[in-house]
Amino acid sequence: MLDGNGLALIGAAIAACAGCGSGMGVGIAGQAAAGVVASDPKKFGRTLLLQALPGTQGIYGVVIAFLIFVKTGFLSGAAIELTVTQGLYFLAAGIPIGVVGFASGIGQGRAAASALQLMAKRSDQMGKGIVYTVMVETYAIFAFVVSILIWSNIAI
Amino acid sequence: MQKVSVIGLDKIKGRLIARMMDLEAVELTDQTEKLSEEFWADNTVQDGAQDQVTYFEGKIGRAAQALDIIDQYGELKKPLFKTRRIVSTEEAASIPSQEIETEDLIARLIHLNEELRNKRDEINRLDTDNIMFEPWQAYDVPLDQSQTETITTIMGVLPAAYEKDRLEEVVRAITERYVMKQVNEDKAMKYLAFLVPKEMEDEILQALKDEGFQALEMRSYKGTVTENILKNSQKKLVLQEDVDKILQEIRELAQNKEHIEDYQDILTVELDKKKTRSKLLKTKKTFYMEGWVPEGKVEQVKQLLDDNECYYEFRDPEEGETVPVLLKNSKFATPIEAVTEMYSLPAYGTIDPTAIYSIWYIIFFGLMFSDAGYGLLMIIACGVALKKYNFEGTMYKFVKGFLYCGISTFFWGAMFGSWFGDLISVVSSTFFGKEIAIKPILFDPLSNPMPLLVASIVLGVAHLFLALGIEGYKLLKEGKLVDFICNIILWYATIIGLILWLAGSSIGPAATTVGKYMSIIAIVGLALTGGRDRKGFGKIMGGFSNVYDITSWLSDIMSYARIMALGLATGAIAQVVNTIGTLAGGGVKGAILFIIVFLLGHTLNFGINVIGAFIHSARLQFVEFFGKFYEDGGDAFAPLKKNTKYIKIENK
Numbered sequence: 187m188l189d190g191n192g193l194a195l196i197g198a199a200i201a202a203c204a205g206c207g208s209g210m211g212v213g214i215a216g217q218a219a220a221g222v223v224a225s226d227p228k229k230f231g232r233t234l235l236l237q238a239l240p241g242t243q244g245i246y247g248v249v250i251a252f253l254i255f256v257k258t259g260f261l262s263g264a265a266i267e268l269t270v271t272q273g274l275y276f277l278a279a280g281i282p283i284g285v286v287g288f289a290s291g292i293g294q295g296r297a298a299a300s301a302l303q304l305m306a307k308r309s310d311q312m313g314k315g316i317v318y319t320v321m322v323e324t325y326a327i328f329a330f331v332v333s334i335l336i337w338s339n340i341a342i
Numbered sequence: 343m344q345k346v347s348v349i350g351l352d353k354i355k356g357r358l359i360a361r362m363m364d365l366e367a368v369e370l371t372d373q374t375e376k377l378s379e380e381f382w383a384d385n386t387v388q389d390g391a392q393d394q395v396t397y398f399e400g401k402i403g404r405a406a407q408a409l410d411i412i413d414q415y416g417e418l419k420k421p422l423f424k425t426r427r428i429v430s431t432e433e434a435a436s437i438p439s440q441e442i443e444t445e446d447l448i449a450r451l452i453h454l455n456e457e458l459r460n461k462r463d464e465i466n467r468l469d470t471d472n473i474m475f476e477p478w479q480a481y482d483v484p485l486d487q488s489q490t491e492t493i494t495t496i497m498g499v500l501p502a503a504y505e506k507d508r509l510e511e512v513v514r515a516i517t518e519r520y521v522m523k524q525v526n527e528d529k530a531m532k533y534l535a536f537l538v539p540k541e542m543e544d545e546i547l548q549a550l551k552d553e554g555f556q557a558l559e560m561r562s563y564k565g566t567v568t569e570n571i572l573k574n575s576q577k578k579l580v581l582q583e584d585v586d587k588i589l590q591e592i593r594e595l596a597q598n599k600e601h602i603e604d605y606q607d608i609l610t611v612e613l614d615k616k617k618t619r620s621k622l623l624k625t626k627k628t629f630y631m632e633g634w635v636p637e638g639k640v641e642q643v644k645q646l647l648d649d650n651e652c653y654y655e656f657r658d659p660e661e662g663e664t665v666p667v668l669l670k671n672s673k674f675a676t677p678i679e680a681v682t683e684m685y686s687l688p689a690y691g692t693i694d695p696t697a698i699y700s701i702w703y704i705i706f707f708g709l710m711f712s713d714a715g716y717g718l719l720m721i722i723a724c725g726v727a728l729k730k731y732n733f734e735g736t737m738y739k740f741v742k743g744f745l746y747c748g749i750s751t752f753f754w755g756a757m758f759g760s761w762f763g764d765l766i767s768v769v770s771s772t773f774f775g776k777e778i779a780i781k782p783i784l785f786d787p788l789s790n791p792m793p794l795l796v797a798s799i800v801l802g803v804a805h806l807f808l809a810l811g812i813e814g815y816k817l818l819k820e821g822k823l824v825d826f827i828c829n830i831i832l833w834y835a836t837i838i839g840l841i842l843w844l845a846g847s848s849i850g851p852a853a854t855t856v857g858k859y860m861s862i863i864a865i866v867g868l869a870l871t872g873g874r875d876r877k878g879f880g881k882i883m884g885g886f887s888n889v890y891d892i893t894s895w896l897s898d899i900m901s902y903a904r905i906m907a908l909g910l911a912t913g914a915i916a917q918v919v920n921t922i923g924t925l926a927g928g929g930v931k932g933a934i935l936f937i938i939v940f941l942l943g944h945t946l947n948f949g950i951n952v953i954g955a956f957i958h959s960a961r962l963q964f965v966e967f968f969g970k971f972y973e974d975g976g977d978a979f980a981p982l983k984k985n986t987k988y989i990k991i992e993n994k
Contacts, residue, residue: 235953242954248918249918252914253788316684317685321965324901324904338791
């Protein structure tokens with residue numbers, strides 16, 4: 187049923203699912219940001235910065251998906267015939283960022299929302315709020331690195 | 343910092359405060375606490391000029407109000423960045439001479455604004471009236487002739503859902519002598535007029551109200567409804583003209599905005615002078631003040647105090663005193679102070695890390711953003727902005743800092759062969775049928791990410807070792823040799839040993855063996871010394887947790903993998919954008935699609951990744967680097983100075 191190319195595409199699709207986490211995270215942060223701006227419209231620029239932070243997981247997901255497309259020749263229209271094993275390798279490459287990105291995107295959204303509250307009360311402490319938020323991203327970055335390492339070592 | 347205490351004659355304090363503002367060298371401290379001591383309370387009182395403060399605050403409030411009006415209606419072009427105008431001392435000295443004109447201008451603007459509000463209120467009132475009159479146009483009896491000696495008119499509305507027959511019944515129950523007319527009807531309401539005997543008006547009105555009827559009082563208007571509507575429309579036209587005239591005048595007056603700005607700034611300086619007085623203590627003929635002076639400015643302040651014949655004393659900060667912090671860095675590192683300020687200033691007397699990490703920040707930023715095209719854009723944008731605008735303070739630091747980061751981004755982008763991703767090879771092969779590629783100077787991380795990962799980790803270890811070295815320097819300076827060996831040397835040995843053991847095989851088998859024994863000895867050392875300050879069971883626990891800290895070192899080191907991750911993300915998304923742009927192939931149509939996708943996609947990629955590089959580069963300093971040695975919590979030095987918003991007065 188499943189051939190190698192199909193498995194590789196599923197891997198790319200799973201990687202892109204990291205965007206779910208980013209979507210929710212950016213949403214959570216956006217709600218908090220709107221609350222902050224309601225009381226002080228001048229903070230819009232800075233709330234935008236914090237709201238954008240949980241967006242990176244989705245980007246990492248897209249990057250992995252794209253890298254899989256490139257290596258399998260999916261976009262150029264001349265797809266390489268992959269064996270089932272090779273397909274499974276690509277599938278494996280998609281999973282870390284897809285799964286971890288999903289969870290850490292949501293977590294980072296929550297941290298960003300709290301950082302926004304912090305900024306509403308003490309805008310001079312925004313830097314620390316950013317640090318708390320960026321701590322969450324570390325795990326998405328580790329997953330991204332693992333995905334990259336698997337991807338780069340698949341022999342075609 | 344030095345603490346200065348000053349006693350001087352009361353009559354010179356105004357001049358002294360003014361000169362201190364020019365120097366920007368003294369941060370006066372509050373003296374209210376002293377008044378709780380008997381000696382001070384008996385001999386001195388707190389100085390202050392509350393009535394003058396209120397006077398100036400009132401004037402500043404009015405000037406600010408006038409500026410708000412100009413902002414709202416002046417239709418002036420706003421510059422991209424707000425910067426202060428540079429004004430010479432002579433020009434600044436001439437501002438108070440225009441006080442009368444400027445006060446007139448402010449008063450005129452505030453008056454115009456009130457007029458404008460009144461006229462607009464009036465227009466609103468006319469509009470509401472006309473909305474009320476609109477359905478009654480068929481009612482052609484003049485409204486002021488609505489009653490005779492015996493008969494009066496009741497006009498009003500009934501919700502459309504109600505039956506008017508019910509009303510008739512109600513009225514008929516009171517009297518047979520009545521006339522009811524429906525003037526109009528729309529979706530919501532029926533518009534009704536009654537002619538009723540005057541003496542029964544109240545009774546009938548009450549009965550109608552109980553049925554849901556709502557009376558409208560229109561007897562105060564003159565003429566018929568249509569006449570009223572016409573009159574109101576004409577009035578509105580006249581008012582509208584007035585409004586336009588007022589707006590026109592505000593726009594003309596707005597040309598003098600700078601006068602008001604100058605004036606407000608001068609007032610603010612005066613206000614600050616008066617406000618400062620509350621930090622002074624005074625007797626009948628003398629005053630007393632204390633303040634912080636940075637080491638470098640002590641001589642200037644001494645000179646000033648001598649000139650004013652004050653008695654003064656300088657001393658070092660005492661233990662437990664909160665001393666303000668003034669960062670002082672080389673021209674190169676100064677812009678990166680903005681990053682330190684974002685975290686928190688160093689505690690007084692501790693190491694300011696800015697100079698040490700600034701080059702690392704710039705390198706990390708470049709590696710994470712790593713695109714020569716984006717780097718060029720940053721260099722051009724920041725370069726032009728610095729030329730065109732007169733930035734100050736944090737804004738200057740940010741723009742200058744981004745210029746450095748842009749250079750670094752350009753450098754690493756060229757090293758990795760990324761110019762807006764693979765723009766050049768994509769465009770040349772799609773539109774010109776011949777692939778031209780710019781070869782990376784080092785290697786292409788997208789096809790071969792391993793070297794970049796290794797480089798990131800190596801840089802990370804070096805960065806962490808530097809931080810550990812600073813902590814070591816601190817310990818040595820304090821003479822804590824044992825701590826230096828246990829906390830610093832043992833860790834260096836552990837980490838270097840482990841690296842050799844795990845990765846030394848490429849150097850030679852000897853390296854692995856050396857690493858093995860080195861790390862084992864160092865780890866045993868860590869276990870033995872970790873609990874040296876504790877007693878009993880704590881000694882074992884301390885040692886254990888010390889060894890366990892190896893994991894936190896591991897996670898610190900791994901954290902630097904983000905340099906590779908963010909670097910790849912920039913390049914990969916740029917390639918995605920370029921690939922999507924070529925989906926329509928070559929030709930004119932393809933070119934149009936490509937240009938649109940190029941502009942949108944690269945703007946987005948630039949935006950997201952510039953934020954990412956900025957923040958993650960800062961995080962590596964804040965968490966990994968600062969975590970090893972940094973003591974923060976200082977308050978910024980805030981000297982007495984001219985706190986102007988719009989003009990920058992040049993000191994002679």
